[in-house]
Amino acid sequence: MTGLLAHDAILVSMAVVLFGIVAVPVAMRTGRRGLLPYAFAAVYTNFFLVSVAAVAMVYALVTHDFSVSYVAQVGGRATPLLFTVISLWGALEGSILFWAWVLSMYAAAVVWINSRRPGNLVPYAAATLLFVSFFFAILLVGPADPFGVVSPVPADGPGPNPLLQNHILMAIHPPLLYLGYVGMSVPFAFAVGAMLSGEVETDDWMRITRRWTLSAWALLSAAIIAGMWWSYEVLGWGGYWAWDPVENASFLPWLTATAFLHSAMVQERRGMLRLWNLNLVVGTFLLTILGTFLTRSGIVSSVHAFTTGTIGYYFLAFIAIVMLASLALVAGNSERLRSTGRFDSAASRETVFLLNNLFLTAFMFTVLTGTLFPLVAEAIKGVKVSVGEPFFNRMSLPIVVTLLFLMGVGPALPWKAASKAELKAKLVPPAAGACLMLVIALVAGARNVYALLAFAFAGYAAFANLREYWIGMRARRTAHGEGWGTALVRLVGCNRHRYGGYTAHLGVILVALGIAASSTFRTEYEATIKPGETISLSGQTLRLKSMWGREEPQRSVVGATLEVMNGSTVKGTMEPRMNFYPMSQSPVPTPAVRSRILGDLYVNLQAFRPDGSNATIRVIYEPLVPWIWFGGGVVVFGALIAIFPTGRRTDA
Numbered sequence: 001m002t003g004l005l006a007h008d009a010i011l012v013s014m015a016v017v018l019f020g021i022v023a024v025p026v027a028m029r030t031g032r033r034g035l036l037p038y039a040f041a042a043v044y045t046n047f048f049l050v051s052v053a054a055v056a057m058v059y060a061l062v063t064h065d066f067s068v069s070y071v072a073q074v075g076g077r078a079t080p081l082l083f084t085v086i087s088l089w090g091a092l093e094g095s096i097l098f099w100a101w102v103l104s105m106y107a108a109a110v111v112w113i114n115s116r117r118p119g120n121l122v123p124y125a126a127a128t129l130l131f132v133s134f135f136f137a138i139l140l141v142g143p144a145d146p147f148g149v150v151s152p153v154p155a156d157g158p159g160p161n162p163l164l165q166n167h168i169l170m171a172i173h174p175p176l177l178y179l180g181y182v183g184m185s186v187p188f189a190f191a192v193g194a195m196l197s198g199e200v201e202t203d204d205w206m207r208i209t210r211r212w213t214l215s216a217w218a219l220l221s222a223a224i225i226a227g228m229w230w231s232y233e234v235l236g237w238g239g240y241w242a243w244d245p246v247e248n249a250s251f252l253p254w255l256t257a258t259a260f261l262h263s264a265m266v267q268e269r270r271g272m273l274r275l276w277n278l279n280l281v282v283g284t285f286l287l288t289i290l291g292t293f294l295t296r297s298g299i300v301s302s303v304h305a306f307t308t309g310t311i312g313y314y315f316l317a318f319i320a321i322v323m324l325a326s327l328a329l330v331a332g333n334s335e336r337l338r339s340t341g342r343f344d345s346a347a348s349r350e351t352v353f354l355l356n357n358l359f360l361t362a363f364m365f366t367v368l369t370g371t372l373f374p375l376v377a378e379a380i381k382g383v384k385v386s387v388g389e390p391f392f393n394r395m396s397l398p399i400v401v402t403l404l405f406l407m408g409v410g411p412a413l414p415w416k417a418a419s420k421a422e423l424k425a426k427l428v429p430p431a432a433g434a435c436l437m438l439v440i441a442l443v444a445g446a447r448n449v450y451a452l453l454a455f456a457f458a459g460y461a462a463f464a465n466l467r468e469y470w471i472g473m474r475a476r477r478t479a480h481g482e483g484w485g486t487a488l489v490r491l492v493g494c495n496r497h498r499y500g501g502y503t504a505h506l507g508v509i510l511v512a513l514g515i516a517a518s519s520t521f522r523t524e525y526e527a528t529i530k531p532g533e534t535i536s537l538s539g540q541t542l543r544l545k546s547m548w549g550r551e552e553p554q555r556s557v558v559g560a561t562l563e564v565m566n567g568s569t570v571k572g573t574m575e576p577r578m579n580f581y582p583m584s585q586s587p588v589p590t591p592a593v594r595s596r597i598l599g600d601l602y603v604n605l606q607a608f609r610p611d612g613s614n615a616t617i618r619v620i621y622e623p624l625v626p627w628i629w630f631g632g633g634v635v636v637f638g639a640l641i642a643i644f645p646t647g648r649r650t651d652a
Contacts, residue, residue, distance in 0.1 A: 003068040006056035007147040013049035013104075014137045016042045017130045024127035028120055028197075036123050040111045043126055046133055047108040054101040057146060058088055066157055069148035070094055076159025078554040082171060087160035089174045092296050092311070093146030098174075099292070100136040102182040107133065110186055114208065121205055125186075125193035132185055135318050143311040144296075159554060162581040162588045169230040176223035177250060181288045183216025184253055187260075188285035191278055195329040201336040203267060206277060210264055211643055213281075217257045218639035224250055225511075225632030236589030236604045238524065238620040240628065241515075243392040248371045249291030252364055256284040259360040266350045269415055275330070275337040276357070282326045287364075289319050294371070345417035352410040359399050359406070366395045401453040404512055407505050408461030411468050433463025446520050454516040462509045465502045472499075492641060500642025507638055510631025517624035518599075524620040526606065530613060534565065538621040540601050541565040542574070547612035556580040558587075560605050560615050564594065576605040576617070599623035 020042030027035035060068045061084050064077055074087045074094065089095045107129035114122045140146070164170045187209040194205035227250065228240040241247060260280040263273045293315035330337075345351070370387045377385040412426035437459025441452055469488065476487040492499040525537045534543045545561040559577035563570045574592035581588065594601040599622055606616040 002056050002060045002063075002065055003147040003149060006053040006060075007141070007145070009049045009052040009056070010137055010140045010147075013046045013053075014134065014141065016045045016049065017134045017137060020046070020130045021127050021134065024123045028123065039123060039126060040115055043104075043107045043111045043130065046130070047104040050097075050101045050104040050133075053140075053147075054088070054097055057094065057097060058085060061085065061087060064157075066155070067150050067153045068146070069150050070146035072150045072154055072157050074160045075157035076554065077156050079159045079165065080554065082168075083160060083165045083554075086171045086174070087164065089178070090160040090164045093140075093144045095174075095178075095296070096136060096139050096144040097146055099178055099182060100133065100140060102178045103129070103133055103136060103185060106182060106186055110189070110212075119199060120197035121190065121193045121199050121208075123193075124196040125189040128189035128192045129185060132189075135314075139311065139314060143314060158583040159581070162555075162579065162584045163234065165554065165581075166579060166588055166590060167230055167234045169226055169233065173223055173226040173230050176219050176226055180216050180218075180220025180223050181250070181253070181291065183212065183219060184257065184284050184288045186212040186216065187281045191281040192326070192329065195278075195333045198336075200278070200333050201274075203271075203274075206264055206267060209281070210261070213257060213260060213264075214639055214643050217254070217261060218636050218643070220250065220254050220257070221632065221639065222636045224254060225629060225635075229629055232625070233593060234588075234590065236591050238522075238591070238602050238604070238618075238622065240625070243367075243370070243389050245371050246291075246295050248367050249287075249294045252291065252367055252371075253284045253287040255360050255364040255367070256280050256287060259357045259364075260284065262353045262360075263357050266353050270350055272342070272350065273354070273357075275334070278330060278333075278337060280357075282330070286319060286323060286326075289315065289322065293319065347413060347418045347423055349410060349413045349415050352406055352413055356403065356406050356410065359403050363396060363399045363403075366399065367392065370395070397450040397454075400512070401450060401457055404454060404457035404461050404509070407508065408457065408464035411502060411505070412464050429467065430460045430463040433459035433461075435459075441520075444521060448520065451516055451520045454512060458509050458512050458516070462506065465505045465509075468502055469499070496644055497642050500638045500640070503638030503641055504635045505638070507631045507634030507636075510627045510634060512631075514624045514627035514631060517627075518622040521623045522620065524618065526616065526618040528607075528614055528616045535617055535619055537619045540619070540621060542603065542617070542619060544615060544617070545573070547608055547615055554581065558605075558608060560608070560617065562592070562603060562617070564601070574601070574603050576603045578605055578608075595626050597626060600625045 020039045023035045023039040023042070027033050027039065057068075057070065059065075060071050061075055062081070064071065064075055066072045066075060070091070070093045074091050075084065079087070087094065089098045107126065110129065111122070111126050114125075159165070190205045190209045190212070194200040199205060227247065231242075232238075232240040257280075260277055263277050263280065266273050267277055293312060296311055296315070370392050373387055374385045377383065408430055409427065412430070414422065418426070434456040438452060438456040441455035446452055446455065469491070472491040473484060473487040476482050476491055477484070480487075482490065523538050525535065527535050529535055529544050531544050531546055534541050536542070541564070542562045543565055545563050547558070547560050549556070549558045551557075557577050557579055559575050562574045562576075564572045564574060572594065574594055576592040577590040578587040579590060589604055591602055591604040593603075600620075602620040602622055604618045604620075606618050608615040
C-alpha cells in the first residue's frame with residue numbers, strides 16, 4: 001500500500017509538471033498571463049507530491065515493509081534507526097528520489113521568493129526547473145523505480161551498504177552534496193529564463209542568481225570537506241582524497257561555480273564577461289548531471305558509485321538535450337551578451353579575476369580529462385586504462401600554487417588600474433608572509449619545489465587577505481573611535497560580500513596548508529606486536545593493552561585497545577576496530593584518530609590472531625590534517641557572511 005501510494009504520487013506529479021512546462025510558454029506567447037499562477041501552482045503541487053513519495057519511502061524503511069522493492073534491497077531489521085532512515089540515499093533508486101525531492105524544494109523556494117517579480121524571467125526559470133524535474137520523474141517511474149512490489153515478501157533484508165553504517169558523516173555528507181549539486185540547477189534555470197525572456201542583457205538574472213549560486217557553492221564546499229573527512233575516518237587508508245572518479249565528479253562543478261562567483265563581480269562592476277558567465281552557469285549544471293551519471297550509471301569503479309542497468313543512457317540523452325538547447329540559446333543571444341566595459345590595465349583586480357577564471361577552468365579540464373579518459377579509451381579500444389594520482393598531482397600542482405598566489409594578489413589590487421606606487425604599497429608587504437612560511441617549511445624539512453611554493457604562496461595570500469581586514473579596522477578606529485572588535489563587526493557588516501570573500505579565502509588557505517603539510521611531512525610505520533609491547537613513530541609511543549571483541553545488532557566487532565604513552569604515563573587510549581557485516585565478505589575498518597592542532601595520530605588495525613596473542617598495527621602521523629576540516633568550516637562561514645545582504649554603508 002505504501003509503495004502504491006508513493007508510485008501514484010510520482011505519476012500524478014509527472015502530469016502536473018508537464019502542465020506547468022506547457023503553461024509558461026503558452027502564457028508568454030499568447031499574452032494569457034492568467035495561466036502563470038497555475039504554472040506556479042504546478043511547482044508547489046510537484047513539491048507536495050514528491051514529498052509524499054519521499055515520506056512514504058522513509059515510512060516503508062522504518063516499518064520494514066519488505067514488499068517495497070527498495071526496502072527489500074537496502075532494509076534490515078538489525079539496522080539501527082538512524083542508518084535505516086539515511087539508507088534513503090544509500091542506493092540508486094532512493095538517491096534519485098531524494099534528488100527529485102530536493103529539486104522540487106528548490107523550485108518551490110524560487111517561485112515563492114520571486115513570484116511577484118515583474119517580467120518573464122521567473123516564469124521561464126520555473127518552467128526550466130519543472131523540465132529538469134520531469135526528467136527525474138521519468139527515472140522514478142522507469143529505470144530507477146523504487147516502489148516496485150516484491151512477491152513473495154522476504155522476512156528480512158540485507159541492510160544498507162556497510163560503508164554507510166560506519167560513521168555519522170554518512171548522515172551529513174550526502175544531503176549536503178545533494179543540496180549543493182541540485183542547487184546549481186537554480187542559476188541554470190535563471191540563465192535559461194534570461195535567454196528565453198530576452199532579459200539577458202539587463203544583468204538582473206545574474207544578480208538574482210549570485211545568492212543562489214553562493215548558497216549552493218557553500219553547501220557543495222561543505223559536502224566535499226565532509227566527504228574527505230568520511231573517507232579519512234572510515235576507509236582506513238589514512239588519506240582523504242584519492243582522485244577517485246566520483247570524488248572528481250563533485251569537485252568539477254565546484255571549480256566552475258567558484259570561477260563564476262569571481263567573474264560575476266567583474267560583470268557587476270564593469271559590465272564584462274557576460275557570455276563567459278553564462279557559459280560557466282550552463283557548464284556547472286551540465287557537470288552536476290555528468291557527475292550524477294558517473295555515480296549512478298555503474299561505468300566507474302568507486303566506493304561511492306552505484307551500479308545498475310540502463311539508467312546511464314537516460315542521463316546521456318538528457319545531457320545531450322540540455323547541451324544542444326543551451327548552445328542554441330547562447331548562440332541566439334550572442335548579440336545581447338556583448339560586454340560594455342573593457343580591461344584598462346593589466347595591474348587591476350578584474351585582470352586577476354580573469355586569470356583566476358582561466359586557471360580554474362584549466363583545473364576543471366585537467367580533472368575532467370583524467371576522469372573521462374579511461375572511459376573513452378575503454379569504449380574506443382576495449383582496453384582498461386588507469387589514470388591515477390601521479391597524473392592528477394603532476395598536472396594540478398602548478399595550477400594550485402598559481403591560484404594561491406592570485407588569491408593574495410586579487411584583494412590587494414584596485415578596480416580599473418593601479419599606479420606603480422599602489423602596486424608597491426599593496427603587493428610588497430605580503431612578501432613577509434611568504435618568506436616566513438618558506439622559512440618554516442625549509443626548517444621542517446620540505447624540499448619539494450611545489451610544496452615550498454604552496455607554503456610560500458599560502459603565506460603571501462594569508463598576509464594579503466588579513467591585511468585588508470587590518471586596513472579597514474584601523475580606518476574605522478581612526479574615523480569613529482571604535483574598539484577593534486566593534487570595528488571588525490561593522491566593517492564586515494558594511495560590505496558582507498567583500499569580507500565574506502576574504503574569509504572564504506582564508507579558509508581555502510587553511511585547507512591548502514593542511515593538504516601541503518600532511519602530504520609533505522606524513523610518516524607511517526607498521527608492526528606486529530603483542531600485548532604489552534610498544535610501537536613508536538614521530539615521537540609518539542603506543543602500547544598494545546589488549547584485544548577484544550563484541551557483538552552488535554547489525555555486525556561483529558573486533559578491536560584493539562592501545563595506550564598513548566608519555567614515558568611511563570598513559571596520556572589516553574585509542575581503539576581501532578574491524579567491523580564484520582553479514583552481507584560483506586571483507587571487514588570494514590574503523591581507524592582510531594587522535595587529533596591535535598598540529599596534527600593527527602592515525603591508527604589502523606590491519607590484522608590480528610583470533611586468540612588475541614598479537615595484532616598488526618599501522619600508525620600514521622599526519623601534520624595539520626585538522627586544519628583541512630577547520631578551513632572547510634571557515635570557507636562555509638565566509639560564504640554565509642557573503643550571502644546575507646549588506647547593511648547600510650558608513651564611511652571609514
